[in-house]
Amino acid sequence: MSSSLAEAPCPTPIAARDRIVMGHGSGGRLTSQLIEERILPAFRNPALEALDDQAVLDLGRGSRIAFTTDSYVVSPIFFPGGDIGSLAVHGTVNDLAMGGAVPVALSLSLILEEGLPLADLERVIESARAAANAVGVPVVTGDTKVVGHGSGDGIFINTSGIGVVPDGLELGSAHVRPGDQILVSGTLGDHGIAVLAQRQRLELEGELTSDSAPLHGLAQALLVACPGVRMMRDPTRGGLAATLVEVASRRRLGIEVAEAALPVKDAVRGACELLGLEPIHVANEGKLVAFVPEDGVDAALAALRDHPLGRDAAWIGRVTSDRPGTVVLRTPVGGMRILDLPYAELLPRIC
Amino acid sequence: MSSSLAEAPCPTPIAARDRIVMGHGSGGRLTSQLIEERILPAFRNPALEALDDQAVLDLGRGSRIAFTTDSYVVSPIFFPGGDIGSLAVHGTVNDLAMGGAVPVALSLSLILEEGLPLADLERVIESARAAANAVGVPVVTGDTKVVGHGSGDGIFINTSGIGVVPDGLELGSAHVRPGDQILVSGTLGDHGIAVLAQRQRLELEGELTSDSAPLHGLAQALLVACPGVRMMRDPTRGGLAATLVEVASRRRLGIEVAEAALPVKDAVRGACELLGLEPIHVANEGKLVAFVPEDGVDAALAALRDHPLGRDAAWIGRVTSDRPGTVVLRTPVGGMRILDLPYAELLPRIC
Numbered sequence: 001m002s003s004s005l006a007e008a009p010c011p012t013p014i015a016a017r018d019r020i021v022m023g024h025g026s027g028g029r030l031t032s033q034l035i036e037e038r039i040l041p042a043f044r045n046p047a048l049e050a051l052d053d054q055a056v057l058d059l060g061r062g063s064r065i066a067f068t069t070d071s072y073v074v075s076p077i078f079f080p081g082g083d084i085g086s087l088a089v090h091g092t093v094n095d096l097a098m099g100g101a102v103p104v105a106l107s108l109s110l111i112l113e114e115g116l117p118l119a120d121l122e123r124v125i126e127s128a129r130a131a132a133n134a135v136g137v138p139v140v141t142g143d144t145k146v147v148g149h150g151s152g153d154g155i156f157i158n159t160s161g162i163g164v165v166p167d168g169l170e171l172g173s174a175h176v177r178p179g180d181q182i183l184v185s186g187t188l189g190d191h192g193i194a195v196l197a198q199r200q201r202l203e204l205e206g207e208l209t210s211d212s213a214p215l216h217g218l219a220q221a222l223l224v225a226c227p228g229v230r231m232m233r234d235p236t237r238g239g240l241a242a243t244l245v246e247v248a249s250r251r252r253l254g255i256e257v258a259e260a261a262l263p264v265k266d267a268v269r270g271a272c273e274l275l276g277l278e279p280i281h282v283a284n285e286g287k288l289v290a291f292v293p294e295d296g297v298d299a300a301l302a303a304l305r306d307h308p309l310g311r312d313a314a315w316i317g318r319v320t321s322d323r324p325g326t327v328v329l330r331t332p333v334g335g336m337r338i339l340d341l342p343y344a345e346l347l348p349r350i351c
Numbered sequence: 352m353s354s355s356l357a358e359a360p361c362p363t364p365i366a367a368r369d370r371i372v373m374g375h376g377s378g379g380r381l382t383s384q385l386i387e388e389r390i391l392p393a394f395r396n397p398a399l400e401a402l403d404d405q406a407v408l409d410l411g412r413g414s415r416i417a418f419t420t421d422s423y424v425v426s427p428i429f430f431p432g433g434d435i436g437s438l439a440v441h442g443t444v445n446d447l448a449m450g451g452a453v454p455v456a457l458s459l460s461l462i463l464e465e466g467l468p469l470a471d472l473e474r475v476i477e478s479a480r481a482a483a484n485a486v487g488v489p490v491v492t493g494d495t496k497v498v499g500h501g502s503g504d505g506i507f508i509n510t511s512g513i514g515v516v517p518d519g520l521e522l523g524s525a526h527v528r529p530g531d532q533i534l535v536s537g538t539l540g541d542h543g544i545a546v547l548a549q550r551q552r553l554e555l556e557g558e559l560t561s562d563s564a565p566l567h568g569l570a571q572a573l574l575v576a577c578p579g580v581r582m583m584r585d586p587t588r589g590g591l592a593a594t595l596v597e598v599a600s601r602r603r604l605g606i607e608v609a610e611a612a613l614p615v616k617d618a619v620r621g622a623c624e625l626l627g628l629e630p631i632h633v634a635n636e637g638k639l640v641a642f643v644p645e646d647g648v649d650a651a652l653a654a655l656r657d658h659p660l661g662r663d664a665a666w667i668g669r670v671t672s673d674r675p676g677t678v679v680l681r682t683p684v685g686g687m688r689i690l691d692l693p694y695a696e697l698l699p700r701i702c
């Protein structure tokens with residue numbers, strides 16, 4: 001309507017005022033806004049408001065269980081290193097494992113689009129089966145729905161999961177405090193870039209596969225080596241940045257990250273430069289970030305590196321009482337910049 | 352390709368050989384085939400193979416929990432008597448309640464299509480909130496994903512649920528035996544016809560709304576009045592017919608139904624005649640069917656009729672050892688016909 005750039009409204013915010021836009025699913029600011037403004041207020045309760053990846057429920061008789069849910073809409077459904085079936089199992093197992101829970105049972109609910117080749121369905125089911133078997137967790141209940149061509153996209157999967165939380169274990173962002181040290185279990189952004197490369201048919205330097213993997217064993221090893229762990233999280237949608245910003249802002253703590261310490265594969269770094277992304281914003285599906293007390297860092301790092309899924313584990317930063325609510329990246333040349341969430345989507349449908 | 356009808360293949364079976372068709376989601380034979388041939392074999396375990404609407408898990412320390420999941424893809428998302436939000440809460444509460452479990456927690460996972468009006472989302476969330484509040488069950492964990500325009504259909508919801516199973520309670524098709532009597536808690540087909548009428552803009556005789564309602568209270572009242580109840584089920588997709596055929600065929604028992612005893616509203620009967628459907632095949636979302644021992648029928652029926660959601664409860668038939676695997680409808684004029692599942696879809700996307 002107007003030819004003046006100065007007068008032109010920024011299109012995303014306007015659109016996002018009254019309709020769902022892709023950015024609402026990005027794991028960025030719009031996702032937070034949607035959830036905090038439109039969904040959470042309806043369902044206020046302590047378990048939900050903790051906004052951890054799993055709710056912990058006390059069932060009486062001393063039993064505490066963790067309960068989690070995720071819907072998977074990754075596109076394409078097959079990608080190097082996995083597919084939507086294994087991803088759906090790993091993702092939900094990981095949400096349980098990050099609460100320190102031992103996975104006990106999964107549900108598997110399918111929304112299939114008319115026209116999906118049955119061969120694709122079988123491949124996805126076989127992949128989910130193999131992933132669940134490898135973890136040793138049974139799929140105990142399920143559901144299958146079909147929608148018409150053009151009302152879905154091949155296959156969407158919801159997996160929900162139940163786990164048993166060991167007696168006495170207390171994990172979560174509520175336990176993080178100044179002086180805690182931050183570890184990651186390996187390289188950042190492998191999953192997001194592998195999916196994106198498949199979707200866009202990008203040629204990467206070297207082989208890159210998704211890191212999709214079940215983290216229950218790694219998490220248990222970490223908890224044994226360092227019982228004082230404050231919190232674990234698998235940095236999926238929105239990447240490590242989303243986890244750090246969330247902890248800093250919810251707990252009004254400062255977080256300092258040493259940019260040079262972030263482990264990143266060359267193929268991911270190259271693709272990110274090409275695409276204008278930063279690995280810290282890109283999804284992982286087989287990595288954990290752990291907040292540990294200072295006196296537990298050495299034991300924790302050794303335990304992670306001893307495990308096949310943690311060989312590239314690294315210390316990346318610390319929690320401070322300076323600059324509450326802020327994540328600061330210390331750059332290799334001695335500079336400093338604030339790490340923020342992107343407003344809208346960088347990488348839609350990555351999980 | 353051929354102009355001869357005799358040579359023309361039946362299109363549904365051919366298409367269904369290598370691709371998903373709408374009938375795979377109908378609750379009819381194709382749905383059973385898909386699940387029994389392509390999904391169950393991958394995940395064999397006793398809890399899943401019971402094929403009840405909920406899995407019962409023993410967590411040790413004497414705690415047994417029920418776990419269930421359902422994805423909702425109903426179209427349209429708003430219909431007389433409810434919407435996809437209340438439906439998703441009621442459906443999952445009912446799956447828990449049919450196992451005799453007391454609902455403890457729900458998860459709520461959204462797949463939103465780009466372009467969905469936020470006002471619609473808010474209306475659905477408010478409806479889910481009100482439904483969960485009325486049951487007294489908290490939504491403790493959730494997830495939100497967004498897919499592009501044309502890759503979804505407004506809003507799909509997965510709700511999973513956890514309930515506590517009272518000590519000593521054993522319910523399920525495994526407990527049904529010859530001589531058991533069959534009750535339904537009210538009129539058949541209200542939900543399916545209400546949704547279909549909204550979708551097709553049918554004018555019905557009189558007002559008809561979905562029966563979508565939470566059955567936990569009704570189920571508890573029934574269990575108190577008649578502790579010998581063998582099995583309860585909410586006959587949703589595929590209607591009462593799907594439940595009866597499944598019990599008869601899985602347990603190799605005969606079931607006889609008195610057609611004249613089936614409670615059906617005039618508006619539903621009229622719409623079914625117009626559409627060539629039978630109410631026994633049409634989905635309900637606020638009704639239960641109960642298998643009870645003969646000496647418990649009077650107490651069970653009285654308890655159902657005493658409850659606001661069971662006022663139209665009726666005896667409809669019995670379990671026999673004749674004709675194992677078969678459901679027989681006795682017609683008002685003394686005839687008899689076999690009740691079977693439709694091959695493919697009658698009513699797509701009804702829940």
